[in-house]
Amino acid sequence: MSITHSSQAPDSSTPLSTIDWDHIEFYVGNAKQASQFYQCTFGFEQIAYAGPETGLHDRASYVLEQHDIRFVLTSSLRGDDAIAEHVKQHGDGVRDVAIRVRDARSAWEMAIRGGARSVLEPVERQDENGRVVLATIATYGDTVHTFVERDGYGGAFLPGYVELAKSAPRAAKPHLLAIDHCVGNVGWGEMDAWGSFYEKVFGFSQLVSFDDKDISTEFTALKSKVMSDARHRVKFPINEPAHGKKKSQIEEYLDFYRGAGVQHLAIRTDDIVATIDALRDNGVEFLDTPDAYYEDLQNRVGEIDEDIEVLRNRKILVDRDDLGYMLQIFTKPLQDRPTVFFEIIQRKGSLSFGKGNFKALFVSIEKEQEKRGTL
Numbered sequence: 621m622s623i624t625h626s627s628q629a630p631d632s633s634t635p636l637s638t639i640d641w642d643h644i645e646f647y648v649g650n651a652k653q654a655s656q657f658y659q660c661t662f663g664f665e666q667i668a669y670a671g672p673e674t675g676l677h678d679r680a681s682y683v684l685e686q687h688d689i690r691f692v693l694t695s696s697l698r699g700d701d702a703i704a705e706h707v708k709q710h711g712d713g714v715r716d717v718a719i720r721v722r723d724a725r726s727a728w729e730m731a732i733r734g735g736a737r738s739v740l741e742p743v744e745r746q747d748e749n750g751r752v753v754l755a756t757i758a759t760y761g762d763t764v765h766t767f768v769e770r771d772g773y774g775g776a777f778l779p780g781y782v783e784l785a786k787s788a789p790r791a792a793k794p795h796l797l798a799i800d801h802c803v804g805n806v807g808w809g810e811m812d813a814w815g816s817f818y819e820k821v822f823g824f825s826q827l828v829s830f831d832d833k834d835i836s837t838e839f840t841a842l843k844s845k846v847m848s849d850a851r852h853r854v855k856f857p858i859n860e861p862a863h864g865k866k867k868s869q870i871e872e873y874l875d876f877y878r879g880a881g882v883q884h885l886a887i888r889t890d891d892i893v894a895t896i897d898a899l900r901d902n903g904v905e906f907l908d909t910p911d912a913y914y915e916d917l918q919n920r921v922g923e924i925d926e927d928i929e930v931l932r933n934r935k936i937l938v939d940r941d942d943l944g945y946m947l948q949i950f951t952k953p954l955q956d957r958p959t960v961f962f963e964i965i966q967r968k969g970s971l972s973f974g975k976g977n978f979k980a981l982f983v984s985i986e987k988e989q990e991k992r993g994t995l
């Protein structure tokens with residue numbers, strides 16, 4: 621493993637130097653039901669809607685919010701458009717990892733100069749709540765990044781969406797605060813090229829990289845590098861499969877997703893124990909962690925605030941780097957295809973992505989693959 625902690629001071633002179641997450645848009649088969657799922661299990665609130673009732677005749681979009689996280693769930697109403705094609709190819713999945721910027725036009729121009737393909741040229745949208753500027757570029761697979769400039773926009777989400785009255789919470793509140801990182805799976809040998817893409821197009825630098833010696837079990841292997849903005853706000857780990865004795869979990873994803881795409885979203889909390897209790901109560905399924913993992917934990921990570929028994933009962937993983945430690949746990953896939961899943965993460969100083977846990981995690985993922993007969 622090589623760690624390259626960026627020593628660059630945040631530079632506010634380029635359009636992509638002070639970015640943050642804006643929202644994640646999923647294209648799904650049935651957005652109405654998916655919205656209920658994310659409200660009842662992950663504790664999101666539905667805050668806005670766009671569809672035929674608001675003058676949009678080809679789709680329905682539901683906007684969900686929790687603290688700084690916004691999801692948009694979109695379904696086609698027609699069956700012969702790009703949304704329906706995306707769902708046919710990939711199943712339910714992430715279409716847009718939208719990024720908030722100060723100046724969407726400059727961000728788009730910088731991206732195009734860096735070699736990105738434009739999907740939507742900068743466009744201004746306006747309603748009684750103010751104005752926004754949107755522009756979209758393509759990234760790996762059929763995934764895109766929309767630049768959202770929304771300074772001063774006072775509406776619930778974006779022009780074209782109606783605000784919904786807040787409903788009573790549908791589920792125990794898990795205290796999910798913000799997106800921490802968004803991981804892409806790309807094809808064999810493509811990781812370096814996509815790493816350079818984020819360097820040239822976003823001005824990102826490499827935070828950390830792992831090779832197949834770090835991340836392998838007897839059966840499965842992968843390579844990964846993490847691209848990040850200077851402030852470590854927006855972090856994009858990129859995985860590619862590596863050779864193991866059996867099919868790697870990245871290959872399984874690529875088969876079922878039919879190409880590159882978002883593998884997981886890591887969501888930050890400040891109380892992972894209470895959050896996992898709430899999510900389990902709500903019916904969220906997590907990957908199992910073998911009991912053996914906890915036997916050696918104290919030696920591996922040293923002193924931590926949490927009681928190991930409390931973590932063992934909840935199957936929460938721990939990893940440490942030179943800056944501190946972090947706690948994490950992974951859900952099972954969120955749809956029938958074994959593709960997108962969530963990670964719940966609490967950072968206590970650490971910038972780690974859980975390298976020390978990959979092996980423990982993979983053993984547990986392989987057990988699930990075995991059940992599906994794809995190992």
Ligand code: FE2
Nearest residue numbers: 803886963973
């Ligand atoms: Fe992760």
